[in-house]
Amino acid sequence: MITNERVLSAFLQISREKFVNSDAVTLAYQDHPLPIGYNQTISQPTTVMLMIQLLEIEESHIVLEIGAGSGYNAAIMSKLARKVYTLETIPELAVFAKNNLLCSQISNVEVIHTDGKQGYQEAAPFHRIMVTAAASEVPQNLLAQLEDQGIIVIPVGNPYGCEMLKIHKIGKEFKTSKHGLYSFVPLV
Ligand code: SAH
Numbered sequence: 457m458i459t460n461e462r463v464l465s466a467f468l469q470i471s472r473e474k475f476v477n478s479d480a481v482t483l484a485y486q487d488h489p490l491p492i493g494y495n496q497t498i499s500q501p502t503t504v505m506l507m508i509q510l511l512e513i514e515e516s517h518i519v520l521e522i523g524a525g526s527g528y529n530a531a532i533m534s535k536l537a538r539k540v541y542t543l544e545t546i547p548e549l550a551v552f553a554k555n556n557l558l559c560s561q562i563s564n565v566e567v568i569h570t571d572g573k574q575g576y577q578e579a580a581p582f583h584r585i586m587v588t589a590a591a592s593e594v595p596q597n598l599l600a601q602l603e604d605q606g607i608i609v610i611p612v613g614n615p616y617g618c619e620m621l622k623i624h625k626i627g628k629e630f631k632t633s634k635h636g637l638y639s640f641v642p643l644v
Pocket of ligand 1: 496497498499522523524525526527528529530543544545546549570571572573588589641642643644
């Protein structure tokens with residue numbers, strides 16, 4: 457399913473065991489989501505990879521992620537992009553993500569404790585935006601903070617059956633394609 461060589465190489469550079477809770481280290485290399493506390497999860501590796509592949513990240517890109525969680529997704533994207541901003545509402549998880557990224561010696565990711573539905577105007581516009589929680593609809597602020605020719609990947613709908621959307625901004629138009637059904641924690 458993952459055919460993009462750059463994406464595969466980024467995946468191989470990150471140790472998932474550094475992004476899971478200490479009692480789950482032996483499970484880190486199974487292809488499953490795992491609890492990270494606060495009713496949240498680190499996503500299944502296959503899902504992370506498929507979403508990153510859909511995002512078509514280039515070396516010069518500034519990427520925004522909504523839902524830092526463990527920081528794992530941001531860590532992989534940090535190997536593909538110039539800079540990654542990742543937003544998290546739960547303060548303890550923002551700290552967890554920050555520490556995990558530090559332990560992996562990653563310095564081009566900034567973790568910000570804030571409501572991601574507003575986006576991050578301070579660093580906008582972004583070439584790419586990735587949302588890692590199920591949204592009831594696409595937040596307009598995120599579309600507004602996307603560069604022309606930008607792409608946003610976002611699961612939309614019911615948390616237990618949300619559709620993965622890839623939205624391409626072309627001038628004032630948005631072209632949407634659908635990429636299957638997934639389960640995600642809700643975007644709150
Ligand atoms: N990308 C993460 C997994 C994300 S789980 C990883 O690689 O581990 C989804 C995360 O989105 C949770 O941590 C949850 O707290 C966060 N979240 C939910 N709603 C949010 C919002 N409005 N703004 C920012 N983060 C949010």
